Amino acid sequence: MLTSIFDFACSISPSVRRFVVRMIYQGLSALDTEGCMVFMNYGYADLTHSAVEIKLQERDEVNRYCTQLYRHVIGSIDLKGLDVLEVGSGRGGGASYIMRYLQPKSMTGVDIAEKAVAFCNRHHATKGLSFVRGDAEALPFEDATFDVVVNIESSHGYGDIERFFREVYRVLRPGGYFLFADHRHKDKIATLRQQLVESRLVCLKEQKISLNILKALELDNGRKLSLIRQKAPWIVHRSFQAFAAMRGTEMYENFRSGACDYWSFVLYKKREMES
Numbered sequence: 055m056l057t058s059i060f061d062f063a064c065s066i067s068p069s070v071r072r073f074v075v076r077m078i079y080q081g082l083s084a085l086d087t088e089g090c091m092v093f094m095n096y097g098y099a100d101l102t103h104s105a106v107e108i109k110l111q112e113r114d115e116v117n118r119y120c121t122q123l124y125r126h127v128i129g130s131i132d133l134k135g136l137d138v139l140e141v142g143s144g145r146g147g148g149a150s151y152i153m154r155y156l157q158p159k160s161m162t163g164v165d166i167a168e169k170a171v172a173f174c175n176r177h178h179a180t181k182g183l184s185f186v187r188g189d190a191e192a193l194p195f196e197d198a199t200f201d202v203v204v205n206i207e208s209s210h211g212y213g214d215i216e217r218f219f220r221e222v223y224r225v226l227r228p229g230g231y232f233l234f235a236d237h238r239h240k241d242k243i244a245t246l247r248q249q250l251v252e253s254r255l256v257c258l259k260e261q262k263i264s265l266n267i268l269k270a271l272e273l274d275n276g277r278k279l280s281l282i283r284q285k286a287p288w289i290v291h292r293s294f295q296a297f298a299a300m301r302g303t304e305m306y307e308n309f310r311s312g313a314c315d316y317w318s319f320v321l322y323k324k325r326e327m328e329s
């Protein structure tokens with residue numbers, strides 16, 4: 055049902071879409087006040103056995119696959135000493151990982167769901183890390199404030215993605231990076247690429263990572279199922295499983311059949327002398 059509401063809302067208008075997305079994530083945040091769920095992405099798993107696993111502290115192991123999606127998207131960009139913004143920071147697990155492991159100068163998370171923002175400021179108190187409420191399409195920051203903008207599995211719910219890309223360009227400093235990942239129906243990816251071209255950001259790398267996502271969904275299925283059973287009333291268990299693209303759901307099958315794909319991008323804002 056959650057996915058049907060979401061799809062229906064998306065088809066009406068950008069403002070209805072924004073409102074419904076906010077309500078869904080507000081609701082999800084209200085269900086978990088203790089902080090069992092600090093990530094809300096599908097996760098990422100390497101496909102080869104020989105790949106070196108990222109090192110995580112014991113308390114972060116439970117969120118390995120969701121954290122690995124962040125690690126993949128950040129790739130070889132060194133965040134040390136930089137001002138980093140995450141748009142759509144959700145329950146803050148990704149921003150907290152970046153702050154604690156990758157040592158940026160500052161890490162700011164922005165999300166449209168105020169309950170998620172309040173949770174993050176309570177739960178992830180770490181020096182240099184803060185969360186504010188804001189809309190991806192009207193970011194509450196001055197021009198050229200950040201060296202890096204991260205955006206993971208959030209953009210599919212935005213009312214006007216071109217406005218979001220213009221905002222990313224505006225808040226990035228010249229020489230800054232936009233690290234972006236999300237899923238799209240296969241018919242929509244050409245449009246997304248064109249929108250990125252029009253954003254004036256230069257695409258340095260793009261990768262289809264659907265198989266990595268599917269593997270993570272498989273490996274993390276048990277954990278997510280027990281979380282849903284523990285936190286949500288039984289009447290919404292199926293809806294939550296569908297929302298989390300768990301095994302056997304339509305979204306999971308869409309990834310398997312190739313109807314939907316998951317992409318990651320590294321984009322760059324040129325300096326004046328490079329234009």
Ligand SMILES: C[S@@+](CC[C@H](N)C(=O)[O-])C[C@H]1O[C@@H](n2cnc3c(N)ncnc32)[C@H](O)[C@@H]1O
Binds near residue numbers: 164
């Ligand atoms: C699937 S969650 C992903 C959260 C996080 N990136 C992660 O990987 O755990 C998507 C997040 O995007 C946020 N979001 C959706 N539309 C937004 C908008 N227009 N502006 C800011 N945040 C938005 C939602 O509130 C939600 O927290």
